[in-house]
Amino acid sequence: NAGVTQTPKFQVLKTGQSMTLQCAQDMNHEYMSWYRQDPGMGLRLIHYSVGAGITDQGEVPNGYNVSRSTTEDFPLRLLSAAPSQTSVYFCASSYSLGAKNIQYFGAGTRLSVL
Amino acid sequence: AQKVTQAQTEISVVEKEDVTLDCVYETRDTTYYLFWYKQPPSGELVFLIRRNSFDEQNEISGRYSWNFQKSTSSFNFTITASQVVDSAVYFCALSERTNAGKSTFGDGTTLTVKP
Numbered sequence: 001n002a003g004v005t006q007t008p009k010f011q012v013l014k015t016g017q018s019m020t021l022q023c024a025q026d027m028n029h030e031y032m033s034w035y036r037q038d039p040g041m042g043l044r045l046i047h048y049s050v051g052a053g054i055t056d057q058g059e060v061p062n063g064y065n066v067s068r069s070t071t072e073d074f075p076l077r078l079l080s081a082a083p084s085q086t087s088v089y090f091c092a093s094s095y096s097l098g099a100k101n102i103q104y105f106g107a108g109t110r111l112s113v114l
Numbered sequence: 115a116q117k118v119t120q121a122q123t124e125i126s127v128v129e130k131e132d133v134t135l136d137c138v139y140e141t142r143d144t145t146y147y148l149f150w151y152k153q154p155p156s157g158e159l160v161f162l163i164r165r166n167s168f169d170e171q172n173e174i175s176g177r178y179s180w181n182f183q184k185s186t187s188s189f190n191f192t193i194t195a196s197q198v199v200d201s202a203v204y205f206c207a208l209s210e211r212t213n214a215g216k217s218t219f220g221d222g223t224t225l226t227v228k229p
Contacts, residue, residue: 031215033217042221103217
């Protein structure tokens with residue numbers, strides 16, 4: 001099982017450039033999320049999706065767009081990169097079934113904006 | 115709004131000591147989930163334990179145990195007989211009942227286990 005796959009693992013951007021962080025899961029989970037982790041801090045929710053075609057904002061959505069056209073994929077788009085977006089980005093997929101509520105994380109994308 | 119507080123920023127112990135990581139949370143939900151994750155130096159997030167808000171039974175799993183007290187909104191995590199490989203950042207997280215993907219994380223506790 002591949003689980004949650006994030007690409008790329010590392011990326012360097014210049015201020016103002018745009019890019020898309022890719023996230024794919026092969027577990028048929030209904031929920032997917034994007035988090036960012038800044039140094040010395042926990043993960044903060046950027047956007048999440050409760051199913052194909054449905055997305056919503058998390059705690060820190062500004063500067064990011066998402067879409068969910070399929071169950072498997074949940075790309076995160078940076079429209080115009082800023083140094084404040086330098087961070088490690090984690091994608092996660094999760095399911096809720098009765099008393100079970102589990103979240104699986106990708107390996108992360110380390111992004112530097114110069 | 116939900117909030118998770120991990121007051122201990124860093125903890126250092128000597129191998130074989132027991133160590134408890136504290137977590138205090140705030141939520142208006144009556145049903146929710148609490149998690150502990152481990153982030154080793156390699157950077158990935160490793161799921162450790164999950165507790166439902168309606169189940170206050172405390173459990174032990176190998177060297178890990180946890181103490182969930184709804185009355186004090188605390189979800190503490192204990193590692194017994196710590197090992198060097200336990201050195202990592204540990205995160206406590208809180209999620210809604212129906213969506214684990216909408217989680218609020220604490221800022222983490224860095225645990226260093228010295229040989």
